[in-house]
Amino acid sequence: MSIVSERLTDVVREMFTPQGPLARATPFFQPRQGQTEMAMAVAETLENGGSLVVEAGTGVGKTFAYLVPALLSGERVLLSTATKTLQDQLYARDIPDVLKALGLPLKLAMLKGRGSYLCLQRLELALQSATLPDRQSVKSLAVVQQWARTTLSGDLAEVPALDERSPLIPLITSNRDNCLGSPCPHWRDCHVNLARRDAMAADVVVINHHLFFADMAVRESGMAELLPTVRVVVFDEAHQLNETGIQFLGKxxxxxxxxxxxxxxxxxxxxxxxxxxxxxxxxxxxxxxxxxxxxxxxxxxxxxxxxxxxxxxxxxxxxxxxxxxxxxxxxxxxxxxxxxxxxxxxxxxxxxxxxxxxxxxxxxxxxxxxxxxxxxxxxxxxxxxxxxxxLDIADVVQNKLLNSQVITAPDADQAPVTRPRSWVFTSATLGSDDTLSWFTEPCGLKNAQVLRVQSPFDYENQAWLYVPRLMVSPKEPGHSAEVGDLALQVARALGGRTLVLTTTTRALRVIAEQLQAAVNDSAELVILAQGQWPKRELMQRFRDANKPGATGTVLVATASFWEGFDVPGDALQAVVIDKLPFPPPNEPLVEARSQRLEAQGRSSFNDYFLPEAGVSLKQGAGRLIRRETDTGALVICDNRLVSTAYGRRLLATLPPMKRLDQLPQLLQALGSITRT
Ligand code: SF4
The missing domain is CATH 1.20.1440.60 (23S rRNA-intervening sequence)
Known part of the structure; x- marks a missing residue:
């Protein structure tokens, strides 16, 4: 690993200057004040140890802002992301780009859960088996068998023809229950074992939050050995940590x-x-x-x-x-x-x-x-x-992570050294207040240093916000139908390019069916609905609809599409949200969290429901503007946003978009950005 003799903060500051190494090595690099500010805060945390929480709005360039100091630190680094897709992107693109720009010869590894790797033992069993779930599985198995001969990683993400929902996958991957362990005849060539060995020998290891917490719970995926040797831990997309953590820390x-x-x-x-x-x-x-x-x-x-x-x-x-x-x-x-x-x-x-x-x-x-x-x-x-x-991961983070024994780094001829570990948590959305309490409280990070870096986008000139004041209340049965009507007008004005985000699967179904019925028998618009295809496929179809000659498309979706749906450019120019995304009060987890707050003498509405809705709303709204050149409209079909005090508080947490009060104004604005 590189040894840094100068102070890390000085080196990092130099990296981000207009004539610095990043600008020289990366033609597209533009110094951005927010990015440099974040990189400096990360560098300071790496120098001094401790925890840093950074909310970096869309367009700040947070990946470079944490990668540059982390990779220059000379320390062993663990990077965790929310999804395997982001993990692949960091491993295959972002980190190699930064390493190249910095001229650092660091060894990089990626570690996923065992369900992502081909199990050679189970492949053998599947090939012998006379009963596969369906004909597609028979075809996919032949593709996998061919690929298995040459793959080095055994990572099934390398086989694009294999649908991530294929019933074949459980038959050719292992789990804790069916892995034979060291008596397995394939033990030496086992892809799971090789990935763990690579991770143990690497300077930088990319994992995902599921793996991180699964390993804390059952200690079997190799993380338990890895963590004690790592001094720098970065969680990107950290807003998912709490919900991911509780899934694995329970029973x-x-x-x-x-x-x-x-x-x-x-x-x-x-x-x-x-x-x-x-x-x-x-x-x-x-x-x-x-x-x-x-x-x-x-x-x-x-x-x-x-x-x-x-x-x-x-x-x-x-x-x-x-x-x-x-x-x-x-x-x-x-x-x-x-x-x-x-x-x-x-x-x-x-x-x-x-x-x-x-x-x-x-x-x-x-x-x-x-x-x-x-x-x-x-x-x-x-x-x-x-x-x-x-109810949250606060205890585990405080007692098992932040207070965990700090690594020793023994060289052959030196005594072990004990140093404080550094933790960096970052995401585009971590809360609505200055302390980011939505994130820091359940994650046990109330004493962490907090930094908020605003998006560099000019929202006032790039985006409009329209809240239909006269629409029926979201509590009324006809609300979804009115949302569908409005979404259709928006999509017609734009020729597609519209994402409708709903808070329930019921609303998704009603709106999608209504749109479908409205455009039936015409080649006017294509209506896509979540569940028709995997998320990746839906995203691709939505992007492809922007190609010359293609039919404009509307996508109606819920849940996971409120975040991680990234369509930059004019392929997406309107986001229609059906109503304020409050958590469902009857869910046992939601109910228990609010009861705990009430028992503490706090308001569950102000301290839980409202911040949750605020973060989800920001995430949904964040789908609209992904680049400096993007333009479009956000339509939120919930008049509580303008008629109640709490609604206005939520409104204030959104980026400062230009407000439109009347539907004709909205349609005119959309008409002005429609291609001819
Ligand atoms: S050791 Fe386990 S995961 Fe590896 S090949 Fe054998 S059964 Fe599969």
């Missing part, structure tokens, strides 16, 4: 997981110890207990989440629930007893025995009271899923 026990276990046990028993145990009878008894357990929850609305503040989930009979859990435990113990008679016969049995231990631990856990500071609920679908999650 889950699901019917699907139990049936998988029964199936794996039956397969292993029949293959490796046939005749020694009546495998069919014992696994069938266990499977029946799982099905009986499901029956206790009866018929429920789709995606029901039952609150669980008592020994049994809300609405279920206490005795039926307790008996079903008891039966599950009894059948699991019977399976375990049988397994013990053959456990030394094959490594598969050892692993199955461990899985049963885990299941028994979870049954005991969910038979007891919920852990203090967590919330528990029951998901009811085809299967049951017992869920328990902490």
């Amino acid at each position: 889950q026990l699901g019917g699907a997981q139990l049936l998988d276990l029964a199936r794996d046990l039956l397969t292993a028993g029949l293959q490796l110890a046939r005749g020694l145990v009546d495998w069919q009878t014992v696994t069938a008894a266990f499977e029946k207990a799982v099905r009986d357990w499901r029956l206790v929850a009866g018929k429920q609305p789709p995606n029901a989440k039952l609150r669980w503040n008592q020994p049994q989930p809300q609405g279920l009979d206490a005795q039926d629930w307790s008996e079903a859990m008891q039966l599950l435990k009894q059948r699991a113990i019977e399976l375990q007893d049988k397994l013990e008679t053959v456990v030394d016969a094959a490594p598969e049995f050892q692993r199955l025995h461990e899985r049963l231990e885990e299941v028994l631990g979870l049954i005991a856990h969910f038979s007891d009271d919920c852990v203090h500071g967590s919330v528990r609920w029951l998901d009811v679908g085809t299967h049951l899923r017992c869920m328990e999650a902490p």
Whole structure:
């Protein structure tokens, strides 16, 4: 690694000057005040240790602002992003670009979860298997087999023909439950192992938040060994840390997981110890207990989440629930007893025995009271899923991360040195107040240094904001239809190029169907709706609609499209938001968070619902202007924004766009940017 003799802050300042190395090496580099300010703050944190939280608006160039000091620091760096797509972009493009510009010969590695890598053992099994899920899987398997001969990384993202939702993927990747570990015949060539080895030998390792927290929870993906050797940790897209973290730091026990276990046990028993145990009878008894357990929850609305503040989930009979859990435990113990008679016969049995231990631990856990500071609920679908999650990650960040033992960096001939670790958390949206409390509070970072860097875009001249004052209230049943009407007028004025963001899947369906019905039988517009294709494909189709001769397109979407939908240029010139994105108050997690605040004497509306809505609104609005040359309109179909005091507070957190009060003004403005 490079050794820096000058102070890092001095070196970084020089890098960002108009005649500095970045400007000389990268023709497109333009010094930007906000970017330099952020880079200097990162450099100071790397010099002194501690935690820095930076909200850097769209267009600041935050990736360069943290990469340059981190790569120049001479320290081992861990970079975590929210998604595998961003991880690929950092690894394949951004970091190599900066390393080249700085002339640094650092070793770079990327580490993903094991589900991203081809498992050679399971590929072999899939090739032998006579039953694949569908014909497409047969074709995809042939492509994967061909690619497997030459790939060095084994990362399935290298196979574009393989849909990320393909049912083949679970058959050719491993999980903790089915990996054979060191007895595996492919252990030496295993892509998961090679990726971990590469990561341990690299100067800069790119991971994702899921992997980071999954490893904290189960310590099996290689991060546990990696973190102690790293002094600089950067979380990009840090706004997702809390929600990602709680998914992994809680506990889950699901019917699907139990049936998988029964199936794996039956397969292993029949293959490796046939005749020694009546495998069919014992696994069938266990499977029946799982099905009986499901029956206790009866018929429920789709995606029901039952609150669980008592020994049994809300609405279920206490005795039926307790008996079903008891039966599950009894059948699991019977399976375990049988397994013990053959456990030394094959490594598969050892692993199955461990899985049963885990299941028994979870049954005991969910038979007891919920852990203090967590919330528990029951998901009811085809299967049951017992869920328990902490309300936030504050404790874990403070006690396990910020206070964790700092690395030592021993050279062969030197005594170990202990130094403070540096943590950088950044995103375009981290809150609405000066302390960024929306982010820092649940992430245990109240004492971190905070920096807010405004977007360099000229919103006043690049964007219009229109709030239809006379539209019916979002609480009225006809609201979605009025949103659909307005979205159609906007899309017609622009010839497509419109993204409609909804807060619910119901509104998505209503609006998409309405638009579809309106343009049916004409070649006027193409209506795309989330769920028709994977997100990447929808984004591509939306961009392609801007090519000469293509039909203008409207995309109606919800949830994940409020962020990470990046369409710069005039392919996207209007974002229509159906209503203020408050969290659903009946969700068990939302309810538990607001109850905790009320119990502390705080207002759940002011301190939770409003900041959550503010951040989501900023993220949705942020889809519109992605470059200095972009123009367009943001339409928010919720008159609470202008008729209530809290609405006006939310409005003030948005970038300073030019306000339009009348629909004709909006349509005229859109007409002025429509291509001829
Ligand atoms: S060690 Fe595990 S992940 Fe690697 S090839 Fe074997 S079964 Fe697959």
